[in-house]
Amino acid sequence: MNPHVIVIGGGTAGMEAAGRLARAGMSVTLIEKGKDLGGHLRDWYHLFPDRRSSDEVLEYLKGQISHQNIRLLTGQQVTGFIHKGNEFTVSTGNGDTINGDALLLATGFDLFKSERKEEYGYGIYENVITSADLEAMFRKKEVKLVSGKKPERIGFLHCVGSRDEKVGNIYCSKLCCVTAVKQAIEVKKIFPASKVFCFYMDMRMGGALYEELYKEAQEKYSVGFIRGKVSEVAVNINNRLVAKVEDTLVGRPLKMELDMLVLMAGMEMSEDAVRLAKETNLQMGENRFFKPADHHFGTNMGNVNGVFYAGACTAPLNITETISHARSAVTEIVNYLNTGRK
Amino acid sequence: MEKFGFSLTKARVIDYDANDRSIVSYILEREPSLNLCIECGCCSAACTTGNFTGFSLREIHILLKRGENDLVRQKIRKCMLCGKCILVCPRGVNTRNVVFLAKQAFTKNEGYEF
């Protein structure tokens, strides 16, 4: 009989890994808590750096998992697992148990809940939205203010929920800078006459073609970049947002009216994964993501033999990195199962 | 002041919406490379004038973009137009031309003589 691998999480990492495991001869059960596969990718419109449609990647992933060795369990929440020797038993919310030889956690991330940064008034002020809300508007092809009017000035606020001790996240979510630049370009394409500003602490454009995208935003779209984190948002009598920020490169406070402010929500370890980690004694790092066995050679493993990790449950990762990380997890699992499970 | 022994303090805030950005618009139409500045400060570090006065081309770029024209008008007189800043700029901004165009815009729009 083929070894049986249980993959928890049906987003990018879980789908890619399940497909690769199946083709490597494993029998796979892919468990997803939602009713559909695809995770956050389903909510996204275009991907950086080349603005490829996220649907294309979804199609690719669906192709990956169409394999006879993969059993899909959607709409099922994993509540815990136990292991006896080298055998794992996973239990789900509706009382089922599934036995397997190895476990792959691909539980992904939660977007930071932007209402926690109360000073920005997300949910209180109309037209303060998140990066995810904007993607949803892009998907519906309906980018507009609550009044239905076209925005004339749009701000993107970097590092919402990232690099912020006040919300308990000192890490950088890494993707928000490039997402802001990508979204700024999208917005300028829809509203060429608008003016777009990014409020940033540092521009962290470290991926392939990111810096080129940044330059394109400046060169073709005149996107303005203001170094400073917005401290407070209010609404004035004309129902326009007013952002307070320090223009740190001038060394003076700056006040600016905006029609729309997009909060670049960071990434956090998913709440469900935190619960699972606590119940099953899987170690988490200071950033609460799963703690890798080794930062160079063991990012797919943790502290329990036979439990593997893939994707953004280990750290903020982009789609490219998530797919690579899922593939390396497959290599590790195959190696583990073929060499005496040590 | 006489009556109370103190007076109002002028706010330091840059009021973006109250400021006039006609000068920077004039420059950007003719020298769009100004948009490419990433505020690295290389121009200011290389600057002959900046080593002996408070002149900073990096700062001038932002002040122009924010519409803080009074400060720019007064500061750009210090530039010696040597062009070293262009040589070092990693983004290819034609920094010297920005100064030229700023002076031109102030003269055209405001009749200001340098």
Place this chain on the structure above:
Amino acid sequence: MKQEENTRVWRDYQKEIADDHFFYVRSCIRQSFFPGSEQFFLQLMRDVLGKDVYENPSHTTCTGIGYHGDVVPFSTIQTVVARHYALMKESGYKNVAVSCVTSFGIYTEILETWKHFPEELEKTREFLYKATGREFDLPENVAHTSDIIYKFRDEIAARAKYPLVNKLTGEPLRVVEHIGCHYSKMFPKYGVGGAEFPQVLSGMVESWGGQIVDYPERRHCCGFGFRQYLVQANRGYSLSNTVKKFSSMKPYKPDLVITNCPGCNMFMDKWQYTIKEMEGLTYGENGESIPILTYEELAGLVMGRNPWDLGLQFHMVQSEPLLRKMGIEFDPSDKFKTKDGRQMPIPENLINS
């Protein structure tokens, strides 16, 4: 502002406010500048709501002005506050009701300090015992008196004679609420509604029929400071902050401002006179200034108390325009009379009068 969402935010910050048996500590400056406020608080609590509120004659200043003015060291103020807790213990009370926002901040800050640095608590116990022979317990509940009025806001609304409605137009009065910084900016969890969207005053205003003005500088400090205004030459800084707030609220044509802090109330009131004299600027409608009321004074007006008994005539900005809007009957000739009917001197150049 989406009201239902605003409600969601402040629901996350509901503090426990004691229901009865309060050890009341007064403010240093409120008794001079807004003398009717504390008096009405006591009347309301005792005579209307039937609560037990106790004042101890040995209570002193908390020394907050000196502490924030850099002349009273932290160990001294801790000992002074500890003495108040000792008076409370001796009188058999466990709930402290603090009239002043500065004091409230200090009481809270000191309790938090003792929680995190127990050695400071032990040191303070020793200082107090050596100095006075007294011993103290930590309070079970610390509430600012605006918390208490907030808690009983609906009881006040049920007795409202003059709700916050403009009788001439039928529209709700436009009310600016201003929260003292030390109410919740230091410890958002100890303020009703937290620090960004505090509910303590807006909850009262809404309960009494008014409409809250959400203006851009709503969360900005009044500029009071301590060191900042103690030195005359620095007062321009303090004034400029207040002017920044008034300029921001002016387009909304507020009918009144309600505050919960003695300093804010005093400065927002008196700086309106200063800026009018200095620059000729006013911030109310029709060239008038905006009446600045304490929450007790406003509660008193709503409940139909005589404005002169509430001490409104002792403000720099007079309240007559507001009284007319609310439809409150008042006798101008009683304004500066003593309780036994003798005429006091009438100040010249009263603003809004």
